[in-house]
Amino acid sequence: MSISPEPKLISGNANLPLANAITRRMSMHRGTRIGLVDARVERFNDQEVFVEVFENVRGEDMFIIQPTSNPANDNLMELLIMADALRRSSAKRITAVIPYFGYARQDRRTKARTPISAKLVANMIVEAGIERVLTMDLHAAQIQGFFDIPVDNLYASPVFALDIQTQFKGDMEDVMIVSPDVGGVARARELAKRINAPLSIVDKRRERAGEVSEMTVIGEVTDKICIIVDDMCDTAGTMCKAAELLLENGAREVHAYVTHGVLSGPAVERITNSKLKSMVITDTIAAPEPVRNTPNIRILPTAPVFAQAILNIWNGTSVSSLFEIPTLEPIYEGQFGT
Template identity: 75%
Template sequence: MKSDINLKLISGNANKELAGNIARRMTVYRGAPVNLANARVERFNDKEIFVEVFDNVRDEDMFIIQSTSNPANDNLMELLIMADALRRSSAQRVTAVIPYFGYARQDRRTAARTPISAKLVANLIAQAGVDRVLTMDLHAGQIQGFFDIPVDNLYAAPVFALDIKQQFPDLSEVTVVSPDVGGVARARELAKRIGAGLAIVDKRRSKPGEIEEMMIIGDVKDRVCIIVDDICDTAGTLCKAAELLQQEGGAKEVHAYISHGVLSGPAVGRIAGSVLKSLVVTDSIEQPQPVQDEPRIRVVPIGPMFAQAILNISNGSSVSSLFNEDTLGPIYEAFYPMK
């Protein structure tokens, strides 16, 4: 087993708060200071991105913490340029820690003469000098196969299960709901973890971005419904599904747990005016002030999980051990005290 003594972290501008949280948690786990590498990531007047690393990284095990969230192109270029800078500085290994992997929704051709952008991004990351990728809840599992380098895909479900058990004392009245047929496996996995029932909202689109019809598969009458999904963008589908569950299905309450809160455009206003009692997202994407100020939206931390995953990768130990809440429970003890 390798030692993590040469481990170093470096952060782009996408989510500095998460990077700082990961560094602090790793300091606790290791019992020795873990600091972010001293570097500057800035833009010239024409918006070209420039990176300079001030710390010596020769023979170091480097981890770049950078979500490729909005602005996706800028954050992606920062990641690529940081990887190139580290590789040219003789880093021993470069791991890209991408809590939210942008372009993941473009994982297949949807019409003639359209790209598979997720594959293109995977190629760019590998060509930039990245040796390994650590991410969470990829929109489509097959994206792991787009890379010719190892990819560790963590899951928010164990963290959500810990939170749900803390927030909903009576799990016998809870039903987990998938907002579409494609997310059934994700919803089933969470339902199994908390011992809850499962329902599905089947949606049919007339064209991209427009929902023609929605119907409920399963009984949700007088149930506390928890919608689970990987991405919430403009929140249109989420809010319509919540309304359908309550008004037509007879649900007592509707909550949502979303891995990646993109929350663009009218999302916050829609959530504030919806029947949703709460929306829980992770901090894979740094949220602007309007999201932080909305009382119905709550953010759960993924820093502890990523900190342990980084240590495991550096030590050459198992990352899949973090797929269950029995392992994560002690790591999240400060947030969810054991009963």
């Protein structure tokens, strides 16, 4: 039996541009062409998912690239059915590369008679035959413990740090990192430490989900370049209100760095008309045309770090090395002017 000397990648329909970018980066690293496995992932007329793999994958180390973003249920089913198809085709190992892990906000019971959907999704992924998960910036770190298989959780903060040091070169002494809520303090502190910047917090109180009743700034932001850091932005209501509040408290300008640009509903319109000077998101979720055409939204690529992480997993080497800026600088090859 002849086994491919390279890792094999397959993609669903959730984010084909990212999947193709990852294969291009891996081809550059390996010095040989690495493409996506030839397959079709389609819908029957009743919207059932159908998967057919056209290449031999027996004994292969397979990587499925599929964020579970909107439509979350369709993309999740594609992931599970692709995994089942590969398992029944005798793939040696199946790794799910899930740049954005949907259902991550349902990681605990917030009130009586509610589910822990993130745990249910983890169970489904394991039962489908997936043996490893590679993701980025899980909404809640404890979700890694929901799996009985290895989970590698990459971080966007080293990439953000490189970009901030380039974009605000000469003004770094005025930069202040801001957490948009108390729950995100650890994430914001970690980035602040990387760029040696002070930290502020916007304390918010919610009357109900999606509605903020009161916001307060903790920390002195007068004449600071405030950078709000979060793992995801959905409807952008909180983000835009936080920007207004920071400016009211004397901030010079406000920017935002967000890993996952969910940007549903009125988000794009809100960001366009907001006080945010810029919002930086990554391409973990495929950006629709309105997002790509919004002047104050900029998209950072994650293909370089995912490509290297896949190669490290395939080679059996460290993935945590990608958490450090010196490791990422050569991987991004001048993306940030370094």
